[in-house]
Amino acid sequence: MARGKIQIKKIENQTNRQVTYSKRRNGLFKKARELTVLCDAKISIIMISSTQKLHEYISPIITTKQIFDEYQKTVTADxxxxxxxxxxxxxxxxxxxxxxxxxxxxxxxxxxxxxLGYEQMVNLIDDIDNSMKLIREKKYKSISSRIDTSRKKLRNVEDIHRGLALQFDARHEDPHYGLVENEGDYNSMLGFPHGGPRIIAVRLPPGHHSHHHPSLHSGTGASDLSTFALLE
The missing domain is CATH 1.20.5 (Single alpha-helices involved in coiled-coils or other helix-helix interfaces)
Known part of the structure; x- marks a missing residue:
């Protein structure tokens, strides 16, 4: 079955165009190799695709420079x-x-x-003045940015100082500021001995609970019972 003739015009579809280019390039290089072997021909082919990729074929018996040198001799062009x-x-x-x-x-x-003439010097002065304005604006922006950064750092330092001052005042007013319940081996409860609010801390042996410990009810075991003023 005979193949139909292909109309010779640009292939609009990019994928089809690249496939056709690749197939015909390989066919052209194959024919060039056959001519080189069969006829001892010196062949150089340079191709650049629509995607700007370079492909070339040079006969193994010659270099590109030798091809150009022989071409110059043949056409008498330098x-x-x-x-x-x-x-x-x-x-x-x-x-x-x-x-x-x-x-x-x-x-x-x-x-x-x-x-430089007079007008050229005037233009030069204007150019330098405009450049200086841009440089000054950049400098002022840099200074402003540094000032803002310094202010933020200062506010952070002031906040830290204010917090430390409040903690110091609280400790100065109440010497028991900061005591924590259930610290170490102690269990604690709220009580009202001697008419005032207190924190009662009881050391309990392992595996016991406060409502089973006799010292809490009878007042014995003074070494295991401590009381602290309840913070108001």
Whole structure:
């Protein structure tokens, strides 16, 4: 069955276009290898896809430079010289740009002013004034940011100092400030001995509870019974 002819035009679908490019590139390189072996031909193929990928085939018996050298001899054209001249022209332009930039920098520091006319000096002053305004604005923003940071740190220090002062005043007014119930081997309960609120701490042996301990009811075992003023 004969294959149908494909219309030669750009393939709009990107995926199909890349698949076709890959298949035909491989076929082209295969034919180039066959020509190199069968006919002792010197072949160089350079391809760049629509995605800017470079593919090339060079006959194993020759280099790319040798291919270009033989091409120059055949068409009597000096490709390297013209390329070198373009590179030199580009280098000359870059050097000129570099000289102008160095000159402008020196003029902003007060050097190389002899070549400037009156209007050029006025424009230079305006440029420097605008630059100074931007620098001052940046400096003031930096100072403001530092001041805000220092104020936040100061507020934190003041809060810590205020908390410590309140704790100190509380300890000064009540020497028993900060006692904690159930500390260590003590169990504690609220009581009202001698007409005032107290905290009664009782040391209990392991495995016993306060309502079974005789010292709590009979008043014995003075070494295991301690009372503290209840905080108001």
């Amino acid at each position: 490709l390297w010289s013209s390329h070198y001249e373009k590179m030199q022209e580009h280098l000359k332009k870059l050097k000129e740009i570099n000289r102008n930039l160095i000159k402008e920098i020196r003029q902003r520091t007060g050097d190389s002013l002899n070549d």
